[in-house]
Amino acid sequence: MMPFYGDPELLREAVRSVLAQTSPDWHLTVLDDCFPDLAPGEWVLGITDPRVTYVRNSENLGVTGNFQRSVDLSRADHVVIMGCDDLMLPNYVEELEKAIARFPEGSYYHPGVDVIDARGRSVMPLADRLKAVLRPKVADIAELRGEPLAVGLLRGDWAYFPSICWRRTELIHRGFRPEFEVALDLALQLEILMDGGSLVLFSATTFRYRRHSASVSSWTAANGARFEEEAALFAEATEAANRLGWRRAARAARVHVTSRLNALTNLVGAVSQRDGAGVRALLGHAFR
Numbered sequence: 001m002m003p004f005y006g007d008p009e010l011l012r013e014a015v016r017s018v019l020a021q022t023s024p025d026w027h028l029t030v031l032d033d034c035f036p037d038l039a040p041g042e043w044v045l046g047i048t049d050p051r052v053t054y055v056r057n058s059e060n061l062g063v064t065g066n067f068q069r070s071v072d073l074s075r076a077d078h079v080v081i082m083g084c085d086d087l088m089l090p091n092y093v094e095e096l097e098k099a100i101a102r103f104p105e106g107s108y109y110h111p112g113v114d115v116i117d118a119r120g121r122s123v124m125p126l127a128d129r130l131k132a133v134l135r136p137k138v139a140d141i142a143e144l145r146g147e148p149l150a151v152g153l154l155r156g157d158w159a160y161f162p163s164i165c166w167r168r169t170e171l172i173h174r175g176f177r178p179e180f181e182v183a184l185d186l187a188l189q190l191e192i193l194m195d196g197g198s199l200v201l202f203s204a205t206t207f208r209y210r211r212h213s214a215s216v217s218s219w220t221a222a223n224g225a226r227f228e229e230e231a232a233l234f235a236e237a238t239e240a241a242n243r244l245g246w247r248r249a250a251r252a253a254r255v256h257v258t259s260r261l262n263a264l265t266n267l268v269g270a271v272s273q274r275d276g277a278g279v280r281a282l283l284g285h286a287f288r
Contacts, residue, residue, distance in 0.1 A: 001070035002082045005033040008040040010085040019049060023093040029073060032056040033066045063181050071171045079171060083162035087208040095204045096165050103143045107197030109165040112205035118212040125211065134158040141202035147246040150193045153186060154237060154252035161185035163207035170197065182226040183233045190237055194244060
């Protein structure tokens with residue numbers, strides 16, 4: 001599933017990366033959230049591969065709404081909600097099939113990820129260097145679960161949401177909560193883990209995640225909105241972890257140190273733009 005609202009050229013690159021898969025066992029649905037320009041949709045409709053479907057929403061649903069519609073329209077046992085500006089490497093589906101065959105009961109699957117900039121060049125900014133440090137170390141592939149994994153995610157969400165393949169039943173039973181636009185993936189992961197689910201993490205790099213200033217996560221970080229979401233999520237996670245007796249996880253949720261540090265790194269931008277509300281929000285999150 002590929003929710004779309006953005007750069008038409010990046011959409012074309014993303015779709016071509018799916019068409020280039022070495023495994024034929026996939027189906028792509030591009031879900032257009034009423035993008036004003038009809039040309040990108042016409043381009044997708046012009047693709048003759050029967051594995052490609054184009055759907056245009058009758059009204060704009062927003063980020064979380066379009067993600068949820070992606071879940072509602074999905075039909076396969078395993079679902080990827082891919083960014084319309086990201087890229088699959090040709091071995092993405094093939095390596096994923098191997099991971100599913102080896103750990104068929106996994107709740108969700110995460111591959112190795114290459115981070116790229118707006119021009120498609122490999123980059124490693126501070127946020128992604130930190131993610132690399134926080135990501136659990138596996139030599140090849142491993143199934144992870146329980147409090148240790150939850151603690152790591154609460155200390156810093158090292159996962160790349162668009163690269164993840166989810167067991168469809170996990171998505172159908174839970175869905176995406178409308179109050180979360182940026183932290184929706186972390187909320188879903190924590191729900192799964194606290195209910196006894198598992199992550200299958202493998203080291204093969206099969207996905208290219210695009211990091212650029214136009215992304216939702218970038219602009220919501222700059223104005224402090226994402227941290228309001230994160231504060232609410234961490235408060236919930238603290239209570240949920242306490243109910244399970246996960247004391248380390250509760251402490252990691254309460255402290256959320258990397259989220260606080262991230263807020264501080266965005267202060268310079270908010271100050272330079274004379275965004276008083278943004279400065280207050282960032283400081284409030286950092287020192288709450």
